[in-house]
Amino acid sequence: MFKSAYLQRVYAEVSQRYKDQPEFLQAVEEFFDAMDVLVEKEPNIEKYSIMERIVEPERIIRFRVVWTDDSGKIQVNRAMRVQFNSAIGPYKGGIRFAPNVNESICKFLGFEQTFKNSLTGLPMGGAKGGADFDPTGKSDQEIMTFCQSFMSELYAHVGPNYDVPAGDFGVGAREIGYMFGFYKKIVNQWNGVFTSKGIASGGSLGRSEATGYGVCYFAQEMLRAYRNDTFQGKRVIISGAGKVGWMAAQKATELGAKVVAMSDIKGVIHDENGIDLGLILRLQKQSPAVMDQYRQTHPEAIFNPDPKSIWTIPCDIAMPCATQNEIYLPSAEALVKNGCWMVVEGANMPTTLDATRYFVDKGILFAPGKAANAGGVAVSGLEMSQNAMHLNWTFEEVDAKLKQIMAGIFKKADEASMKYTGTHNLVIGANIAGFMKVYQAMLEQGTL
Ligand code: 2IT
Numbered sequence: 151m152f153k154s155a156y157l158q159r160v161y162a163e164v165s166q167r168y169k170d171q172p173e174f175l176q177a178v179e180e181f182f183d184a185m186d187v188l189v190e191k192e193p194n195i196e197k198y199s200i201m202e203r204i205v206e207p208e209r210i211i212r213f214r215v216v217w218t219d220d221s222g223k224i225q226v227n228r229a230m231r232v233q234f235n236s237a238i239g240p241y242k243g244g245i246r247f248a249p250n251v252n253e254s255i256c257k258f259l260g261f262e263q264t265f266k267n268s269l270t271g272l273p274m275g276g277a278k279g280g281a282d283f284d285p286t287g288k289s290d291q292e293i294m295t296f297c298q299s300f301m302s303e304l305y306a307h308v309g310p311n312y313d314v315p316a317g318d319f320g321v322g323a324r325e326i327g328y329m330f331g332f333y334k335k336i337v338n339q340w341n342g343v344f345t346s347k348g349i350a351s352g353g354s355l356g357r358s359e360a361t362g363y364g365v366c367y368f369a370q371e372m373l374r375a376y377r378n379d380t381f382q383g384k385r386v387i388i389s390g391a392g393k394v395g396w397m398a399a400q401k402a403t404e405l406g407a408k409v410v411a412m413s414d415i416k417g418v419i420h421d422e423n424g425i426d427l428g429l430i431l432r433l434q435k436q437s438p439a440v441m442d443q444y445r446q447t448h449p450e451a452i453f454n455p456d457p458k459s460i461w462t463i464p465c466d467i468a469m470p471c472a473t474q475n476e477i478y479l480p481s482a483e484a485l486v487k488n489g490c491w492m493v494v495e496g497a498n499m500p501t502t503l504d505a506t507r508y509f510v511d512k513g514i515l516f517a518p519g520k521a522a523n524a525g526g527v528a529v530s531g532l533e534m535s536q537n538a539m540h541l542n543w544t545f546e547e548v549d550a551k552l553k554q555i556m557a558g559i560f561k562k563a564d565e566a567s568m569k570y571t572g573t574h575n576l577v578i579g580a581n582i583a584g585f586m587k588v589y590q591a592m593l594e595q596g597t598l
Contacts, residue, residue, distance in 0.1 A: 152186045160201045171254035173474060173499070177261050178205055180503055180518075184581030187570045192589075198597070200589055207260060209233040210253070213303040215281055217295045219288075229300060231279035233313055234260035237591035239273035240311050242527060242534075244318030244346075246280035247325070256280055258474070259318075262498055263527070265584030266520040269559045272531035277313055279304075285320045286438065297328035305333045310341040310538070316530050317346045319473070322393065323358070327351060342537025345530035354533035356548035357526075362397025363549070364525015364556050365469060365496040366405060371560035372492065372515055376574065382406035387465040389413045389457065390472030391430055391441070394496045394523065398469055400427055411463045413472065414439045418460040421451035464488040471496030482508045495519035510575060521563050521580035528555045559583075 152158050161182055165175050182201075189195050215227040230253065233241045243263040246255070256278050264276025283296055308315060317326055323346065330344045330351060340352075347353035356363075366381070373379040384407045388395045391414045399409045403424065411420045412430070416439040419425065429447055433440035445453050454460075461468070461481035468490050470476050474497065477485075482505035485493070492515040495501060499519060501509070509516045529552055536542055543551075559580075566586070567579030 152182055154186055154189045156189055156196045157182045157185060157201065160205070163202075164205050168254075168257075171257060173254045173258040174261065176475075176503060177258040177499060180499075180506070180577070181261070181265070181581050181585075183503075184578040185585070187578065188582055188585075191570070194593060195589065198593060200592060203592065204235065204264075204588070205261070207232045207234045207257060208236060211304075211307050215283070215296065215299050215303070217292075217299040219292055227281045227283045227296070229279070229281035229283075229303070230256055231304060231307060231313070231315075232256045232260040232277060233307075234276040234278070235264040235588060236275035237588050237595060238268055239275045241277035241313035242267055242274035242316075242530065243277040243279070244316045245321045245329075246278070246318040247283045247285050247320030248280070249282055249284045251280040251282045255474070259498055262520050264588060265581060266524045267527055267531075268584040268587045269521055269562060269580060270524050270528040270531060270555055271558055272528065274314075274527065274531050274534075277315070278318070279315060280318070283320075285325070290324075293325060294328045297325050298332045301329045301332040301336070304329075305336045308333070308343055310343050310534070314342065314530070314534060315344055316527070317393075322346075323348045323353070342534050345533040347533070352537055354529055354536055354548055355543065355545040356552065357529045357533055358393065359397050359401075359549075360529035360552055361394045361523055361526030362399070362471070362496065363401045364528065364552055365394065365398045365471070365494055365522050366401040367525065367553050367556035368517055368522040368560055369402075369467065369469075369492070369494045370405065371557050372494070372517060372576075375560070375564065376515055380406065384408070384466040385410050385464065386467045386469065387411040387460055387463050388469045388471055388496075389460050389476055389500070390470070390497065391434075392438075392471075394526075395469070395471035396427065396430065398471055398496055399425060402469075403427065407467070410465065411460050412441070413457045413460045414441050415457060416440065416442045417453055417455040418457060418463075419444045419451050419453055420463050421448060423448070423450070461485050462488065465490050467492045467494065469494050469496050470500035472500065473497055474499045475502050477501045477505050479505045479508060481505065486512050486514065491515060493517070494522050496523050498523065506577060510577065516576060518577045518580050520584060521559050521576060524559055525552050525556055528552060
């Protein structure tokens with residue numbers, strides 16, 4: 151627990167009030183862990199009740215989504231948007247469509263997003279939203295009908311200078327296109343209310359690559375600064391083969407690493423020749439989860455239907471890019487036992503708190519998601535700039551800015567850690583560096 155009596159008191163209150171929100175409390179606990187070294191040096195945090203304020207979302211919008219499926223049956227889903235913090239810019243963060251979406255998950259994501267967005271250096275507040283709608287197996291028509299009904303409510307609560315959503319799990323360019331189109335029709339204005347749009351609809355080149363590439367750019371900075379090293383010849387394992395994991399695998403391979411294992415909900419593929427990324431992409435055209443089909447083309451590869459088994463494969467670098475809480479303590483122990491010395495989080499909060507503490511205690515180079523996966527929202531910020539200026543940058547321009555932003559995040563997080571702990575603890579450093587700007591803005595703006 152925390153040394154600070156102030157943090158202990160606020161955490162006790164929050165955990166009592168939101169005892170049914172485990173993911174949210176986990177995100178707050180990780181954040182307070184990092185705040186422990188800061189609160190006594192910054193008495194204004196307690197004086198101005200910053201922690202009490204920062205853990206409460208500024209606003210939560212909840213609504214019902216009614217839509218008709220292809221068989222004519224009327225369906226009902228629950229949706230929400232958590233507008234967490236707007237101290238440093240308009241609310242910004244993705245929308246998730248998945249059956250397990252609830253207030254705890256939207257709040258944990260919105261809370262993390264606040265500090266992640268701050269770390270990018272761009273003026274974006276934190277938000278997250280979603281619906282307990284499962285897009286798997288739905289027809290194009292059903293997806294469109296759902297998205298339009300969803301937007302018939304959400305349109306009133308978003309805008310290019312108010313709240314700018316993007317994608318997340320279950321929400322890609324297709325869903326964004328339908329939501330953006332419906333918004334545009336209702337408000338009768340073309341503006342940058344969504345990011346991760348298709349290129350023809352005003353999306354930014356490089357946005358679809360940004361999160362995965364950013365994870366590798368961040369890892370490159372760690373390798374350079376802490377080991378005078380590169381990706382060349384490293385064994386990498388990546389959980390998830392979606393938007394983040396696939397792009398991270400491609401960039402890591404381009405930088406000289408060998409990606410020996412990847413996973414999705416069907417299972418794990420271990421291929422000592424290096425994963426055939428082109429094959430995965432081709433298989434994904436038919437269905438989203440494909441690992442069970444990989445051996446039809448590469449019979450020498452090994453398939454294991456348990457997604458968690460990926461963490462037992464020997465590697466140098468592990469990149470969890472699938473979902474929250476995918477590395478529990480036993481998986482962390484297996485990774486370290488088998489020689490893993492670096493963990494870079496591509497997903498949001500993929501490592502549980504005790505597993506994170508274990509990695510840090512063992513001296514593993516560990517990059518928290520709010521720093522390492524910030525490349526996605528960073529390029530979303532660049533998409534907002536391009537839309538506001540009514541112009542488009544080239545892929546090379548965007549990619550160069552992304553590299554610069556990821557290097558900047560690494561520097562800020564490492565420097566904050568050195569300043570407050572005298573060590574290279576990127577979990578503490580990223581939380582403090584992300585917090586400082588939000589905190590400063592909250593002080594400047596008075597008690598709201
Ligand atoms: O978790 C994330 O940073 C995202 N889903 C992307 C958010 C965004 O606004 O691009």
